[in-house]
Amino acid sequence: MLTLYPVMLGAFLSALHAPFAAAETPEQILAEASPFVVSVDMVDANGKLLGQGSGVVMGTGRVITTCDVARKGKNGQVRRAGTAFKAVLQYVQADNLCHLNVPHLQSPPIARGTAKKLRIDQRVYAVGAPGKKQGQKEQRGGKPILSKGHISRLRPYRGSQYILSSAAISSAFSGGGLFDSDGELIGILSPQRVEGENLAFVLPVDWIEEPPHETKGPKGANEPQQVRAGSARKNNNGLDWLNRSLALEKKADWRALLKLSQQEVKRDPSNAVAWFSAGVAFTNLKQYNEAVDAYREAIRNQAEYGAAWHNLGVAYANLKDYDDAIQSYEDALRIQPDNAEVWYDLGNTYRERKQYPYAIHAYRQSLGINPENSRAWYNLGITYDDLKLYDESAEAYQETVRIQPENADAWYNLGLAYAMLEERGKMRDIYQALRKLDPARAELYFNTYILP
Template sequence: MKKIVLLFCAVAYLSEAAAQPLNSVEIYEQAQRSVTVFEELDDANKPLQALTAIAVASDRAVTICDDLNGKRQLRLTANSKSFPATIMARDSQRHLCLLSVPGGELTKIVSADANQSIQSGARVYALSNALGLGIGISEGVVSGIRPQFGVDYIQFSAPVSPGSDGGALVDADGRLLGIITYRHRDGQNVNFAIPAKWLAEIEQHDKSDIAYKQFRETAEQLQNREQWQKLAEHVEQWIVGHQDDVDAWRWAAIAAEKNSNLDSEENAWRKLHELEPASSIAGAGLVRVKLKRNQRAEALQLAHELLSLRQEDAEIWTIVGQTEQTAGTAAKAEEAYRKALSFNPWQLAAYQGLIGIAEQRNDRGMVTQLWQSLSALNPDLPAIQFKLAEAYIRESRPARAYSLLERLTVPNAHRADADFWEGQTLIALARPLDAVQAFEKSLQGNPTTKAWAYAALGSSYFQLQRFPESIQAYREAVRLEPDNPEWQYGLALSLKDGFRGQEALEIDAQLLKKLPNDPSVWRQKGFTEEILGRHQESIKSMEKSLELEPKQGKLWVALIETYRRAGRDKDVKSAYEKLRGIDSEWAEKAYQSAILPFEEFHP
């Protein structure tokens, strides 16, 4: 009898142990083998966005695919091995994608019983690639089942972050309940997942959703071809019968923006925001519209409302930074941009915002540091390396810029731009003859900014006092960009020093119609008139320039000398006294050239 009792107790104990739920460590060890890092890559194989995917077979995985169009490279990483992936089927309504992972060595996740009801209050765990830091786990409870747009979402409280899209929501036994969709957040720790039972229907929905696929393919083609009016018309026809299609409204907003139709753009972003109140894409679009309408207070309020929903979202912090920057609160903007970079160090728009703030402060050192950071993150992107070289030049460190360009490996497609920046560096190094060769080599290719290359060539020839070649180069720059006053100014300057003053004055007159308060144009006009012997006209132009910008020592000396040649002795003394109060060194030069010789001649 005693043995029977002991045996009964042992069986009861083992049964109880078997029913005991797993702890978080055990759940992580069991499920993380099937939850993978999933990335969308750019042309240089650099991550554009980090997401999560769940293995459903050795060579199949599922993820959330709102922003994946299948055009870019996709990569899935599991067990320290990386595999290329492609989208093989899409459930558009539920935003689910089935991925093909050829040669994958994935571990299929164990799913919960599809017929099992999900109970509110049940313990759940979220496994995902949160913030792109690798697969992690968080704990929470089921808050309820919430129907939205024809899909029953699981609402849960386990914390998630950007990068969690496509992650696994598992129960206390480590079995898959749902696929996390981070975009459907309604507040802090109020998150959603799509029920796992819908995974079996992805391929079926992909085959049956022919009309939507045709709509999407046509929209993508029109967008890639930049046929914005046709895209607007195509989307408008579709929306008539599909008012809740978030993709269609997103395309409608993009087309309206490209067509400069602000009312339609605002309507599209507003509709999308209503459908997806926590979407950073829709919120950012509305904020941009408010800024275009100069409604800064409303833009700022909307940006902060988005932030209250998603504190860890780099895009939203960037939006807040852009709004604060537009509102003129640079310190708050800088704080927001740096917060964005703490969540996503590849957030290019945040870097651009910080660079803009540093430029406003004329903080050349900070501008260079920011481009250095971007250069380290994107060593294979020539455009960023060129911007770093430019920052070195502007910081008066041309040797550093030259060294950077010299060791840079540049694809043939960017060779002409590399030659252009080499020329800019050589100008800064006072090597105009070598710069001419670099610019001419650049123009033999196809530089991104051809007018800039011609203008830089004109500047190099000007430094060599080869005025005919300088004039020819500047004329070509003006032909390519006729409304650029900088090129017109350079052309007028070359004409003046090339003894073609009348042509220079004609360009000065055109510039003054556009820039009537530009002291540099008035100054150049005055010098040209003096060369042509038009002393009285020259005096008026110089006086106008100094009225607009008094701190021009060299021009004061020229004006005083012109007064002397015109016999206006009182004006000589008056101008000299004014210059003494502005710049004593230039006043001394004026005294030596225009006053002292006449004092000695007339003791």
């Protein structure tokens, strides 16, 4: 159990947060990723184009792509910086990952990160290299292209996290790379059309295996290793289910998601992700007792499921069972101590219980991880108001309107703090800001606090 100690309010006022390392710009990330992202064309025995997409160079002679691209033909070529290299399908791995052998392609190893510690809303960059289209006589494209996005959904699967990104990508990006703000490879792009939408799914980099040594002999030189083909088919069925559940969640079709999840847990009662998806559906249908049961089953089958512990806390909080909510959040933080959203929800629960020092501590922890969370700044301001610490609440509301300048509630509360501090010059500035956002509230503020 994570213990949160009471902290004197003065300590909060003087607390310093460690500086964040500057993230690379999109231009820097594209420049660094470009030598490692290639276009991929797979052909039949007569040279007819069968499959197109992108690939990621893992090192000399090694390119990883999706099997959506590579399985359409055993031979083909990859193109980097205008130069074509012959490629052979070497190894079909589970979960839509295929390895190409490209003997003459020289490259240092790519910088690999991990998908295990990704979080929702984290900034990411999709890089693909769409190649020539069938019928074109000359190469057009093939130059890597970057699309910015963020992590919109995550699901634990096969020892890592399966990803849905908001990046806008086409099928030609399939097999390309997803990079974090440090320029490290965190996944292989696997766009799919599901539930009528084109969605940017991503296979986590942690799944990529070292291909087995090539089989000696005349057959082994040309045939891809299929030692995991059966496993690949089985696990791709799992991805199909995951893809559909994430698509339904994105569409907010909660009844369809609940039906799909219940079908899956009936088929496999040990599927923690399916229980989690059922909990998500129940929560959004405001059936919180059922959500608690579903999240508990997810945790029963996967004890270190941080998101399930977090959502269990949310369900308990909606039932006003604050003791169990706090315990669930603390268990989530034991697994994911840098999860800003868990700290934020923990702060909300402490504020509901009027345990204001604990709430302030939790909000400050959340903001130390994600200083651009306007909701955390706003609720921190409300908590300081409850304690009549108006200098501190004004500071929190200032941060809120910096991030979210259209937030009329934050402007109004900032004005109330200035009124309590008798900052009349600043009060007039608040009035002018409110006139643009909420004229009725602006007049209320003017008549109540500015007029003598």
